[in-house]
Structure formats: C-alpha cells, structure tokens
Amino acid sequence: MSTNQFVTSKPKLSIIQLPDQGMTKKDFIDDFKQYYIHLLGRDERCRSPFYAGEALSLAIRDRLMERWKITHHTYKNNDCKRVFYLSMEFLMGRTLSNAMLNLGVSDVATQAMYDLGIDIEELIDSEPDAGLGNGGLGRLAACFIDSCATLQLPAIGYGLRYEYGMFTQTISNGEQLEKPDHWLRHGNVWEIERLEYSHRIKFGGYSRIQEDASGRQQFCWMDTHDVLAVPFDTPVPGYRNGTVNSLRLWKAVATEEFNFDEFNAGDYPEAVAAKTTAENITMVLYPNDANENGKELRLRQQYFLASASLQDVTTHWASLHGEDFCHFAEKSCFQLNDTHPCIAIAELMRLLMDVHSLTWDAAWAITRSTMAYTNHTLLPEALEKWPVKMMQRLLPRLMDIIFEINARFLTEVSMRWPGDSERLRRMSIIEEGPQQQVRMAYLAIVGSFSVNGVAALHSRLLQQDLFRDFHELWPHKFNNKTNGVTPRRWLAACNPELASLLTETIGDSWITDLSQLKKLEPYAEDAQFRQRWRDLKKAAKQRLIDFKKQQHNIDLNVDALFDVQVKRIHEYKRQLLNVLHVIYLYNRIKKGDTENWLARCVLIGGKAAPGYRMAKKIIKLIKNVAQVINSDPEIGAKLALIFLPDYRVSAMEKICPGADLSEQISTAGKEASGTGNMKFMMNGALTIGTLDGANIEIREEVGDENFFLFGLTEEQIATRRDHYDPVAIINQDDELQQVIYLLESGHFNQFEPGIFDDILVSIKSPHDPWMTIADFRSFVDAQKRVEDAYQDKDRWTKMSILNCANSGKFSTDRTITEYNRDIWKLKPQPVKPK
Numbered sequence: 001m002s003t004n005q006f007v008t009s010k011p012k013l014s015i016i017q018l019p020d021q022g023m024t025k026k027d028f029i030d031d032f033k034q035y036y037i038h039l040l041g042r043d044e045r046c047r048s049p050f051y052a053g054e055a056l057s058l059a060i061r062d063r064l065m066e067r068w069k070i071t072h073h074t075y076k077n078n079d080c081k082r083v084f085y086l087s088m089e090f091l092m093g094r095t096l097s098n099a100m101l102n103l104g105v106s107d108v109a110t111q112a113m114y115d116l117g118i119d120i121e122e123l124i125d126s127e128p129d130a131g132l133g134n135g136g137l138g139r140l141a142a143c144f145i146d147s148c149a150t151l152q153l154p155a156i157g158y159g160l161r162y163e164y165g166m167f168t169q170t171i172s173n174g175e176q177l178e179k180p181d182h183w184l185r186h187g188n189v190w191e192i193e194r195l196e197y198s199h200r201i202k203f204g205g206y207s208r209i210q211e212d213a214s215g216r217q218q219f220c221w222m223d224t225h226d227v228l229a230v231p232f233d234t235p236v237p238g239y240r241n242g243t244v245n246s247l248r249l250w251k252a253v254a255t256e257e258f259n260f261d262e263f264n265a266g267d268y269p270e271a272v273a274a275k276t277t278a279e280n281i282t283m284v285l286y287p288n289d290a291n292e293n294g295k296e297l298r299l300r301q302q303y304f305l306a307s308a309s310l311q312d313v314t315t316h317w318a319s320l321h322g323e324d325f326c327h328f329a330e331k332s333c334f335q336l337n338d339t340h341p342c343i344a345i346a347e348l349m350r351l352l353m354d355v356h357s358l359t360w361d362a363a364w365a366i367t368r369s370t371m372a373y374t375n376h377t378l379l380p381e382a383l384e385k386w387p388v389k390m391m392q393r394l395l396p397r398l399m400d401i402i403f404e405i406n407a408r409f410l411t412e413v414s415m416r417w418p419g420d421s422e423r424l425r426r427m428s429i430i431e432e433g434p435q436q437q438v439r440m441a442y443l444a445i446v447g448s449f450s451v452n453g454v455a456a457l458h459s460r461l462l463q464q465d466l467f468r469d470f471h472e473l474w475p476h477k478f479n480n481k482t483n484g485v486t487p488r489r490w491l492a493a494c495n496p497e498l499a500s501l502l503t504e505t506i507g508d509s510w511i512t513d514l515s516q517l518k519k520l521e522p523y524a525e526d527a528q529f530r531q532r533w534r535d536l537k538k539a540a541k542q543r544l545i546d547f548k549k550q551q552h553n554i555d556l557n558v559d560a561l562f563d564v565q566v567k568r569i570h571e572y573k574r575q576l577l578n579v580l581h582v583i584y585l586y587n588r589i590k591k592g593d594t595e596n597w598l599a600r601c602v603l604i605g606g607k608a609a610p611g612y613r614m615a616k617k618i619i620k621l622i623k624n625v626a627q628v629i630n631s632d633p634e635i636g637a638k639l640a641l642i643f644l645p646d647y648r649v650s651a652m653e654k655i656c657p658g659a660d661l662s663e664q665i666s667t668a669g670k671e672a673s674g675t676g677n678m679k680f681m682m683n684g685a686l687t688i689g690t691l692d693g694a695n696i697e698i699r700e701e702v703g704d705e706n707f708f709l710f711g712l713t714e715e716q717i718a719t720r721r722d723h724y725d726p727v728a729i730i731n732q733d734d735e736l737q738q739v740i741y742l743l744e745s746g747h748f749n750q751f752e753p754g755i756f757d758d759i760l761v762s763i764k765s766p767h768d769p770w771m772t773i774a775d776f777r778s779f780v781d782a783q784k785r786v787e788d789a790y791q792d793k794d795r796w797t798k799m800s801i802l803n804c805a806n807s808g809k810f811s812t813d814r815t816i817t818e819y820n821r822d823i824w825k826l827k828p829q830p831v832k833p834k
C-alpha cells in the first residue's frame with residue numbers, strides 16, 4: 001500500500017450521492033432519535049442535555065456536510081484566488097446555535113425539540129465554549145471567518161487545536177483561581193480529523209549548504225526532530241447562502257520514526273517522553289493577552305502553525321501545478337493576525353527555495369506579494385522579539401533566511417539614506433544588544449505588501465510613532481481596517497427578541513447588510529416603538545439577572561442602570577478607574593448625598609493573565625469593594641457591584657443584550673480598537689468612553705449627543721505625561737481625596753492589611769503609564785450626565801435606539817469587504833445548491 005492510502009488518484013468518491021437531508025420538523029426528529037438512541041446509545045426516558053445536544057448537533061452537521069463539499073468543489077473548479085487567515089487564536093465560542101441560525105433551521109429545530117419535550121436552550125447551554133483565544137484578537141478571527149463565508153469569499157482559517165483552551169476562572173476568597181479547560185474531554189462533534197493531509201514539521205538539527213549533481217548550491221536542514229501536524233476541520237457556514245468554508249486547526253502528533261529510533265536504542269521511557277514533548281506543542285493556549293514572555297514552547301507553536309499551514313498550501317499547489325509557482329501569487333494571499341504567525345514569511349522562503357527549488361529573487365517576489373500583516377497593539381511590552389540564540393537552536397534554517405532578508409533589506413535602506421547608520425540600527429530586523437533579538441514586527445513589515453492597524457486612530461499612530469521609519473520608506477504598504485463583529489452571533493443569535501423587533505420593523509436585510517439598521521432612526525420618535533424597545537431591554541436585563549443567579553445568590557434590581565465593563569483585566573483598560581467611581585458613589589451614599597439618586601448596578605468581568613500580579617490584585621479589589629457595598633444595609637438597592645466570573649464568549653452572549661451602559665474607558669492611545677464596544681452598541685447600550693480605538697468611530701457614527709465622552713485625548717496624554725502629578729490632583733479634589741482615603745485607611749481590607757498598597761502606589765505615581773487619576777474628575781462628570789439621561793426614560797430610549805441604528809459600520813461584513821477590496825482582491829464564489 002502506498003504511503004498515503006487515503007487519497008485515490010481518481011475522484012471516485014465524489015460519485016457517491018448522499019441523500020440530501022430534509023429540513024422538515026419530522027426529518028429533524030427522526031435524525032435526532034437515530035443519533036441519540038443508536039449512535040450515542042442513550043436512553044430516551046433519561047435525557048441528558050449534553051448528549052441530546054450532541055445528537056442535535058450531529059443532525060445539523062449532516063446538513064452542512066453536502067454544502068461543505070459543494071463549496072470545496074466550487075472553489076476547485078473555478079481555480080479561484082484564496083485567502084489563508086493565519087491566527088494563533090480562534091475564539092469561536094459555541095457552534096450549535098450559530099450553525100442553526102446560518103443554516104436557517106433555528107425555528108424548525110426548536111419546534112422539533114419542543115415536540116420531544118426538550119428545551120433547546122438547555123442543549124445550547126450544555127455545549128462547552130471553544131475557548132481557543134484570549135480576547136479581542138481571537139474573537140476577531142472568529143468573526144472574520146463568519147463574514148468571509150457569508151460574503152462567499154474563498155477563505156480558510158488556519159490555527160492550532162489546543163487540547164486546553166483559555167483557563168476557566170473561579171474566584172475564591174476574592175482571588176482568581178485558574179482551572180484547566182479540557183474542552184475536548186467529551187469529544188467534539190463539529191471537527192473532522194483529516195489524517196491524509198498531515199505534514200511533517202522540522203525542529204532543531206542544523207542547516208548547511210550542499211551541492212547537488214548539477215553543481216547547484218542547495219540548503220539542507222538536517223538531523224531534525226520532526227513532529228507531525230494533523231489537521232482537524234470545522235465547517236464555517238455562511239448565512240443562508242449554501243457556502244460552508246473551513247477552519248483547519250493543527251494538532252501535534254509524534255512521528256512514528258522518531259520513537260522507533262529511540263526504541264532501537266532501548267530507551268523506552270525516553271521514547272515515550274519524546275512523544276510527549278512532540279505532542280506538548282498544541283497542548284495549551286498561552287493565556288497572555290497583550291504581553292509576551294519569550295518562552296520556547298510558544299515559538300515552537302508559532303512555527304508549527306506557520307509551517308503546517310504553508311506546507312498545506314504549497315503542496316496543494318504543487319499537486320495541481322507541479323513545480324510551476326509562476327501564478328502562485330495571483331492565486332494566494334496570507335493574512336497574518338498579529339506577529340504571532342509571522343515566521344511564515346521566512347518559512348515560505350524556505351519552502352519555495354529548499355523544497356520547490358526557486359531562486360531567492362523568485363521566492364522573495366512571491367513572499368512579498370502574498371503576505372499581509374495586521375498589527376493589533378501599540379504597547380511596547382506586547383511587541384514580540386525572539387532571541388537569535390533560541391531561533392538558531394530551534395529553527396536554524398529559518399534564522400539563516402532571516403539574516404539574509406535583513407542584510408538585503410538594510411542594503412535597500414542604506415541606498416535610500418546613505419550614511420545614516422543610526423537609521424540602520426533603528427530599522428534592523430535584528431536588535432543588537434547583550435543578546436541579539438529578532439524583531440518580529442519588522443520582519444512582518446519587510447516581508448509583506450500590506451500593513452494594517454485595526455481602527456483609524458491606531459493606524460495613524462502606527463504610521464506616526466511605532467513604525468514611522470517604515471512608513472517613510474514604504475507609505476503605500478500602510479492602511480487601516482477598522483474592526484467589526486459579526487451581526488449573526490452578536491445580534492441575531494444572542495438577542496433573538498430584539499432581532500425579531502428589528503425584522504418586523506425594517507425587514508430582515510440587516511442581517512447581511514447592517515447599514516440597513518439606519519432605517520430604525522425615525523422610530524426613535526415613535527412612543528409606542530420606544531415602549532416596546534424598553535420592554536425588550538428590561539426582559540434582557542431580567543435574563544441576565546437569572547443567568548447571574550445560577551452562580552450568585554444576589555438579587556439585582558432590574559430597574560437599576562446596568563453599567564457593564566467586561567474585557568480582559570489590564571491596567572490600560574482601567575478597571576481601576578471604574579472601581580474608583582464605585583467607591584465615589586458609595587462614599588456619597590454614606591454621606592447622605594443622595595438627592596435624586598439613580599440606582600446603579602455595576603457589573604465587571606474578565607480574566608487576568610495568571611502571571612500578571614497587578615491584574616489579579618485588581619480582581620481582588622473589585623471583590624473586596626463589592627463585599628463591603630453589597631452587605632451594607634445603608635447602601636441597599638442604591639448601588640451594587642458584581643464581579644462576573646469566567647467571562648467568555650457564551651457569557652458575553654448573555655451579557656451584552658442586558659447592558660444599559662458600556663464602559664470603554666482605556667487610556668487614550670492604548671486600546672487598538674476594541675470590539676466589545678461594538679457588541680454593546682449593536683444591542684442598544686450607550687457608551688461611556690475615551691477617545692480611543694474604535695470608540696472614536698462609534699461616536700462619529702452615533703453623534704456626540706448620544707455618546708458619553710470623557711478624558712484626555714491621545715495628544716493630551718502625551719504632553720501631560722512629562723509633568724503628571726497625581727498627588728496634586730488628589731489634593732485639589734475633595735471627593736477624590738475621600739476615595740483615596742477610604743482605600744488607604746484599609747476600609748476595604750480590614751483584615752488584610754496592606755494588600756492594596758501596590759495599587760495605590762501605582763495610581764499615585766507620576767510615572768503611572770495609564771494616568772488613571774488624570775481622568776477621574778472628567779469620568780465622574782460624564783457619569784453624572786449618564787444619570788441625568790437615564791432618569792429621562794424617553795430620552796435614554798431614543799439614544800439607545802439611535803446607537804443600534806448607527807452600528808452598521810461595525811459589522812465584520814464591512815471590515816471584510818474592505819480587506820477584500822484593498823488587500824485580498826478575491827472574487828465572491830456563489831455556491832449553487834444541487
């Protein structure tokens with residue numbers, strides 16, 4: 001038998017006609033029973049929501065299969081250009097409800113389950129989240145592939161199939177505990193393993209030059225320790241259009257030969273240990289958002305993703321076109337989600353030269369016209385650098401290539417700016433110093449034809465500050481693509497009641513053309529419509545209270561203002577500023593300053609990176625302040641502070657419909673875009689925010705009168721920084737002084753002396769990078785404007801309607817249309833159902 005026993009030379013298999021599964025209620029009931037009773041072997045009388053969910057998922061998956069195959073053949077037959085979206089993270093969340101929505105079978109499936117006496121919500125809620133990401137960056141990748149499928153663009157998502165996703169967060173004694181998230185424990189019905197498309201990934205060894213028979217110099221990478229990359233494919237259905245794209249996630253598996261050598265040497269335990277080392281590569285997601293730590297395993301993960309994905313693309317190309325790569329660049333584009341997969345630039349050079357025998361110049365021309373890089377952060381601590389030593393040891397051939405890319409690049413720079421050695425030092429891909437490092441962002445810029453930021457302000461700052469030299473050299477490479485979120489998951493699926501009202505009012509075209517929401521604007525003046533809008537928001541708040549009650553035993557007041565900040569815990573996102581405001585409100589109640597008081601419920605949620613001490617302290621502070629406030633009878637219903645544990649995609653689907661106020665309060669110039677802000681806006685929450693990231697564009701769309709702006713601008717932050725004196729600001733503001741006094745006197749940590757000292761030191765420091773104190777008064781004033789607006793019900797409801805009506809820009813359908821127009825240039829490929 002040949003090495004690849006799975007692939008037949010003639011496509012005989014495609015002749016097999018599968019019955020097209022029916023879409024009636026009876027069809028679903030029949031299939032559900034078949035799977036539940038026969039395949040899963042469960043008892044009809046003793047129902048488990050989890051297995052019932054699996055049975056329904058299998059029935060839904062069947063209906064995706066034929067469409068998946070037809071989509072694949074359509075792309076193949078049309079020989080169309082494709083985009084490959086490379087991302088270390090895909091924060092997919094749950095699949096079932098989204099698949100039903102996009103297939104157009106939500107109602108019929110709900111009815112079918114109802115007839116069987118099953119509440120479909122229970123099944124939906126029993127599915128574990130696919131939490132293969134940290135936050136915004138990973139969720140963006142998930143929204144992007146949804147929009148690509150809906151726009152019928154031939155796109156493949158490439159990522160890693162981590163055995164353990166983002167950790168589960170629990171809180172004990174006010175502190176975050178991390179529990180491993182073994183999301184695959186019960187299997188995953190949505191993925192299909194495709195052993196036949198496995199690839200071999202090299203690590204270690206050494207590289208050297210050999211002459212082949214014709215005297216040509218050939219690079220060899222030898223004595224490597226190889227690992228197999230095995231793909232698992234998940235279907236990505238477009239919205240009711242027959243398209244089903246793929247998300248291909250790689251799993252690391254030990255090669256047989258590797259173990260075999262060790263067995264021969266008689267080292268059985270070493271062989272098993274080596275297997276574990278190989279398989280460790282995709283064992284766990286690194287739980288750090290916006291900061292890097294130079295761990296070798298992380299570099300292994302990055303190369304594993306890049307090499308597996310590029311081999312997949314280039315071997316597929318060679319299987320169709322042989323070694324002729326002349327037209328490869330016309331038919332392929334790689335979008336790199338941050339620098340994490342950017343080693344792909346050197347890897348494509350290696351594959352084209354060492355495997356497919358192209359010259360440097362030919363390979364470089366292809367690389368530079370197929371790679372596109374998206375930057376996600378301006379924070380210096382988040383810019384990836386890898387020690388040259390580590391790369392030489394782990395990826396020697398890749399390091400050779402990076403040195404060569406750099407040498408040629410620096411020649412280009414010195415021709416443009418002769419004699420400017422300072423500039424050469426600044427722009428070099430290799431940072432000199434006690435230990436040489438590879439600046440991955442610079443490699444990304446040099447090796448790609450497009451560099452984009454993720455919101456207008458962010459892209460401008462990239463060009464003016466972080467990548468200024470590169471922008472001067474290649475202004476045409478730089479562009480902006482403001483982020484978005486998919487309106488299928490973040491409105492249609494997560495808020496079906498609001499979705500029905502929208503469809504009843506303006507038709508259903510908003511689901512694939514979110515700018516249609518603009519048609520809602522006149523209804524802001526319709527009192528009857530406003531009443532319905534209010535009723536829906538109240539029902540969504542009640543559902544959020546019920547969701548909360550499952551874990552917590554606290555009763556929230558549905559008429560209070562629901563003031564929500566959910567996102568990763570990070571100093572730049574300034575959860576501390578939110579807490580200072582809560583303490584300020586608490587202090588006012590204690591002083592009796594409560595005339596015209598508005599009841600407020602402040603909800604904060606988010607995970608801290610396990611090694612980020614300050615972020616963990618912030619969680620502890622929130623919990624301690626909550627403890628004091630929520631148990632004080634004098635405070636009563638006037639104010640509540642709740643920490644929402646284990647913030648994740650499925651939690652956000654319950655949280656964003658029930659929010660009145662969305663907190664987007666980062667230090668200006670620090671949040672690249674934000675996408676939580678967009679989910680809240682779509683669901684009719686009003687934003688209190690700084691002029692940062694996409695907040696600026698949200699305010700532009702909705703109008704200043706429907707947005708609560710506060711805080712210093714990015715320019716003001718930059719100029720104030722030199723003479724920032726938070727202690728002086730505190731001394732001049734009585735109320736702020738009282739807030740700081742409560743903290744310093746240990747009011748919230750009576751039996752835990754000193755635990756918040758480092759927080760106090762950081763916010764009182766003239767070097768506080770986040771300048772929390774500088775924005776306190778402005779934030780409090782904006783919160784007063786929020787209260788005034790909320791107390792005028794009609795005014796608030798109008799503003800809420802207008803926020804939803806003007807959220808059209810923030811659909812990833814718009815974002816992806818721009819990526820395609822400016823960068824990818826793919827033709828949509830409509831899929832004709834049989």
Ligand SMILES: *Cc1c(COP(=O)(O)O)cnc(C)c1O
Binds near residue numbers: 134648649674675676
């Ligand atoms: C949308 C989303 C984020 C991003 O939120 P930001 O407020 O933009 O930081 C993070 N995590 C989850 C689970 C999300 O759904």
